[in-house]
Every structure is written in C-alpha cells, then in structure tokens.
Amino acid sequence: MYEKLTPPTTGSKITFENGEPIVPDDPIIPFIRGDGTGIDLWPASQKVFDAAVQAAYGGKREINWFKVYAGDEACDKYGTYQYLPQDTLDAIKEYGVAIKGPLTTPVGGGIRSLNVALRQIFDLYACVRPCRYYTGTPSPHKSPEQLDVIIYRENTEDIYLGIEWREGNELGKKLIDYLNNELIPATPEHGKKQIRLDSGIGIKPISKTGSQRLVKRAIQNALRLPKHKQMVTLVHKGNIMKYTEGAFRDWGYELATTEFREECVTERESWILDNQERNPNLSIEENARKIDPGYDSLTPEKRAEICKEVESVLNSIGETHGKGQWKDKIMVNDRIADSIFQQIQTRPGEYSILATMNLNGDYLSDAAAAIVGGLGMGPGANIGDECAIFEATHGTAPKHAGLDRVNPGSLILSGVMMLEYMGWQEAADLIKKGLATAISNREVTYDLARLMEPPVEPPLKCSEFADAIIRNFS
Ligand SMILES: NC(=O)C1=CN([C@@H]2O[C@H](COP(=O)(O)OP(=O)(O)OC[C@H]3O[C@@H](n4cnc5c(N)ncnc54)[C@H](OP(=O)(O)O)[C@@H]3O)[C@@H](O)[C@H]2O)C=CC1
Ligand SMILES: O=C(O)CCC(=O)C(=O)O
C-alpha cells in the first residue's frame, strides 16, 4: 500500500471515538524528522520519549516509531519537489497521531508551507500552544513565573488559507478590477476607496464554523483547569477588521452563552450582576451607566440598547448566575490583539486561555514563549477530531542546523503534550520533572546558558541536554 515506506512489524493503531483517541499499549506513531535543526532535535527527543515510557511502564507500554518523510528528506527519498509524499499523508491518516520536527518554508515564492498544509489536509483546527514557566529558566522578563497561558490558535483559515495573487498576476488584476469597479462602489460604507493597481492581493476568510469549533475546544480546556484559571480571552483586531476578526469575537461570545450557558459568564455580564449585587436598588439606567463609562454622551438609541442589555442579563441569568454564582463560572472576555501583547507582559497573571485566529496566534505564541525562556521552550499541538500532530512552536533555525546545539525542550515538551493526549501521564510527568531539574541544576543548552546569571559555560549540547533530562527522571 505504501510506495516507499515499511510500517513497523509490531504495534497497533490509535483509533478515534467522538474526537478522543483510543490508545493501545503499543501504538505505532509516525514521525517526521524535519529540516534544519530537525536533524539534531529529533534523535535527542526520541531518546527522551523512549526512556520515559520505559521508566514509567517497565516494558508494559512502548511506542513503535514509524519514520515518514516531509521536506528536504522527502525530496531525497522520493525525488525533486516531492516535499509531502502521498505515503506520508497515508501513514498519518492511518495511524492518527504523529509528531514532527520543523519544516522550511521559503519567503516570497516557492512552495507553500508544508506545516500549514498538514494542518489543513487533516483539519487540525486547534493549534494549542501552552506557555508556562519552568523554575530556574532565565528570562528577559522580571516575573516570568506569572505567565501561564495556553494559546488556542485557529489553524485552518485566515490568510493562512493561502489564497493570494502576486502583484501583476492577470487573475489578481481581474479581482482588483472587479473590486474597484463593482463591489466597492456598490457598498456605500466603502465610499470612494480603491485598491492600488500595483497591489498583491490576499483573502482573509474567517468563518463562523471555524471560529466556534476553536472557541469550543478552548472552553472545554478551561473546564479542566483549576477554578482560578477558568478564563477564556477572545483575542482579535475587530475594531479594524470588523467582519472577520470582529465577527470571531461575536461568534465566540455567542457560543459561550448558548452551548456553555450554564458554565460561562461574559465579562460584561459579570459587571452587570456585580453592580446589582453591590446595590440591589440600582436602576437599570444606573447599571448601564456603570458598565459603559461614556454612556451619557451616547445617542438615545445606543443608550436604550445598553439598558436593554442590562435588563436582558438580569432577567435571563439573574437566577443562575446572580448572587455571586458568576464567580464560579468560566469568565469569557475579549481583548484587542495589539493590547494583549502588552497585557501578557504587564499583567501576565490575569490571563489563562487566549483563543484567537491564525495570524494573531502565530505572532502571540512566539511572543509568549519569549517570556518563559524563548523558542527553545515553546511546545505545541495541532488537534482535530480524528487526527493530531505535535510540533514545536519554533522553526528550522537554519544557522544552527547540524551543530548539535539547539534546545530540544520545545519538541520534547510537544512530546509531553502527545503523551498526555494519549493518557500516558506517568511518562509525561517524568519528562517534565527531568526537564525542570536539569534547568534548575543549570544543565542547559546555549539559549538558556547565555541568559543565566552568571552565564553557564560551556553550555550543554542538544544531545547532552536530552541525557540530562533522562538522568533527572528520578
Ligand atoms: N512549524 C514549523 O515547522 C515552523 C517552521 N518555520 C520555518 O522555519 C524556517 C526558519 O524560520 P525563522 O524565522 O528563522 O524562525 P525559527 O523559529 O526557526 O528560528 C528563529 C530563532 O529562534 C531561536 N530558536 C529557534 N529554535 C530554537 C531552539 N530549538 N533552541 C533555541 N533557540 C531556538 C534561534 O535564535 P538565536 O539564533 O537568536 O539563538 C533562531 O535563530 C522558516 O522557513 C520558517 O518558515 C517557522 C516556524 C514554525
Ligand atoms: O509553516 C511555516 O513555515 C511557519 C509556521 C509558523 O510560524 C507557525 O506555525 O508558528
């Protein structure tokens, strides 16, 4: 069935039921080594995974690794331009859970991202990137331990769908012409705007389906967190991109207040209920004035709308969420994207789950990883209903490739996420303990070594850091 692959002769398949994996004790798991530093990262990471599974289960459980190909390695094996062979797609589809190293994407032209293609092909709609601090990790931030967030990034649409035309392309010119001469003039709110004829042009689709299934996963994750972390913040640039990013926010709130009505309260609802509890004699209008500081300068229509909102909240959830009950619910709020970049630095402790669209999530996950130690400490998972692929937040870091020097922490922690997803918590815990102890012993790779006070000299190699993690399991 495979053109050039031979699956392991031992092991069983992971299957899926209602979006959850059913994992045998001897799963076959495909892995992609990756380009660039993948050559260093993968062997170090695999060694840690195998050692942890052996230490945790003494041979009762074992991963049967299945090497599959993508990127440069795939071209070497399958021929020129065979960056993502059908074999690889068939293997991931068949075995359901996979892990990968980073893959290169050229800038400005050439192939489109293989990483993005895998997410789209397998409909891995939730990119989950936790950013938490390991004690002793050096950070440019004063109190990195206060940041403990999980980014939920929509992974299949937004401008990452890759529907765009280069400047000067005939079809692109046709689209610009259609927009300039038909669609824009027919839309009064666009006035006399025109797109410059020498523009490249890209499409940004944000769907209700894509937004709500992502927010649903984020809320489900919040339900599994301790009470004080049960918050979901919808991150968007909806003031500017009203019908894409603004709609993401509105659809997120809609989902939270319909499918999760019992479990959720929105920030605005909490203000209304809190105002009422502090002063039970408060009129609807006084309450409205408190939740909207600019209330008195609004138009009568807008003021009526806010009063109606207050009344509707008190009537609809006063019984179920009032008298302080809202404090035990998941708090759903929203923040504008530029503001959240400063908020995670100035008020990191106020955030827990950040749900957002593809581009915002891409930027935000690198920025949040920087606070807790850098891209060497940023794991990730791409989750769908019938498949999951685990990978680090960082890329191929080409200047370090083949030098056995980069930090395998991100890929190893992505493997921890995979083990937790499989229900192999004991093995995951051993790795987290080994990693935390190695860091607090100052046994670290160059990226952390250079930030430590005093700097660690010489730093561990990538492979040596893996050994240090294993040594520190117990
Ligand atoms: N999912 C994926 O496979 C991804 C692929 N990419 C692709 O990777 C390629 C390179 O992208 P680039 O923008 O350079 O970003 P990278 O994330 O690859 O690297 C940027 C910098 O981050 C630091 N870094 C990255 N990984 C590690 C690590 N494991 N340990 C320590 N430090 C690390 C290094 O900083 P310093 O040198 O300062 O120490 C490195 O130079 C591009 O083709 C891009 O498209 C990018 C992101 C994700
Ligand atoms: O696919 C790529 O090359 C980059 C993707 C990326 O930056 C990410 O997923 O974080």
Ligand SMILES: [Mg+2]
């Ligand atoms: Mg990125």
